[in-house]
Amino acid sequence: MIAFDTILQAHDRIRPYIHRTPVLTNQTINERSGAELFFKCENFQKIGAFKARGGLNAVLQVAQNNEGTAITTHSSGNHAQAVAFAARQVGMPAYIVMPRTAPRVKKDAVLGYGANVIECEPTLEAREAGVLDVIAKTGAVLVHPFDDDRVIAGQATAAIELMEDAGKDRPFDVVMAPVGGGGLLSGTSLAVHYVSPTTRVIAGEPEGAADAILSFRSGQVEKAPYINTVADGLMTTLSERTLRIIRENVAAILTVSDEEIIAAMKLVWERMKIVIEPSSAVPLAAVLKHENLFAGQKVGIIVTGGNVDLGKLPF
Template sequence: MSIPNQQTIQQAHARITPYIHRTPVMTSAGIDEQAGCQLYFKCENFQKIGAFKARGAMNAVLSLSESARAKGVATHSSGNHAQAIARAAKIMGVKSYIVMPRTAPEVKKRGVRGFDGEIFECEPTLAARESTLADVIRKTGATEIHPFNNYDVIAGQATAAKELFEEAKDLDVIIAPVGGGGLLSGTALATKYFSPATQVFAAEPAGADDAFRSMQSGKIEPSQSDSIADGLLTSLGDKTFPIIRELVKEVITVTDAEIVAAMRLIWERMKIVVEPSCAVPLAAVLKSKEKFKGKRVGIILSGGNVDLGRALKLMTE
């Protein structure tokens, strides 16, 4: 498969619609006042499994041949993609094999088990994840569905921005968080096809600023993986980076303290639960008010699968 085009994204949307929520677009006058712009939040924290990952995983599983699907699906993930793959596999009546770092949040492990996913724990390094996954695939014959470096996944993730553009017209800017780049590259493609006048920005933790550095150097840089935003600690892939390099205007980095402040603001003003990774785009807007002053800004709220005890501790420290 090649880079998703407009028709591919439209087909992905039609394919997954029976299995996902069309999540609401919310606004907050109080947050707008603080940010100095009009914000439109695409609330993927209300998505199936609590994150946008339900879109890409469902599209990827549905896109497999019946013979491939019958052998099961496998992936490595710190949490949200893991749950999304386990859910999609359960819906289709096939096995899922999920490699997770032992440090992954317990709430996300429970989510995987709730969808009958079989978990294989490994050390929290990319090398350990990949070697464990290779062993699982060798033993099971399952098909790997990569968390982000997969065009079917990217096409699925693009549908969140597509829906946002259908509800919030004439956005000047759209911002998505970036880890491996599946959501960001999908958002950038959806913007190109469905709202070409809109500028695409990315938001990233300063402690895991590989996308920022990759944009500067013109090649994929390794992630340092030092941030509370546990969903954004992965380096870009060879499928996501070229799309991001071509279509994303800028990557804005934010500190963990700025992420916590933005997360707290969303909890307090919007009365909704988001995870740290989800708050990164709002943190970027609040940090760079002059860039967005007076503009209509769409934000993808990526997910709400947070360890509540840990989150409350972060916000009271």
């Protein structure tokens, strides 16, 4: 179990490198949902996503403890950029294994942080083999996207800030995050458990990647019945580690359709005038879908990121 102190130390460690992102509210969306919503805007975070937190917390410790001289990971998404960004902060080389089908813009972003991109076939097996190959050749240390206590402790700091900035006078009734591999959700649930134990943590998950809700019920790591969702950051499956934390500290997982995700995303763009990626809209979609669950409640939502391809918007 990750201790409260471990999360606070992670926060102190990464604070010089991250933005204190704002917590925004919106009258129209409150009226439409019937709840009082507070959006923790990690789309404004370094690299455009909360993943900078976990990546930094892991990489900074690898450097400080002299655990290795290089970093590696596999990711086609925000974690790739997070690790590349973090490695640059400590002046270590990073080797990012990315599927050859990943968008050019994502590879360019990783290269832009000075990291090396190793292309592989677009399968989990090929990605893991690519990382093992990097480790064999360079001795690089793996920073897993979510199955890593240091990454989880880093992700937990977003909820810490949310509660500090908007939960002091009156605690949140609910804090929400989307769930993919469960790094953010498990970290968020731990932070809330320590800081505001009366607050419930509720996750949003796409119907088209609905593994977490099955695992949450059965207690085993389950696979999604099918993978097909606009929320491209949430396609991964929980690990034993994240599932254990989530089962202990999360009250519920609510699923939403792609149509509901896109409608919520569009509502945020139109009304809040902020750019968020589809994964970020999943919790709001769940609030709008289940009005009765959230009516009159004070709800904090972690807005996970804003990295979208403006040429391929879903609306």
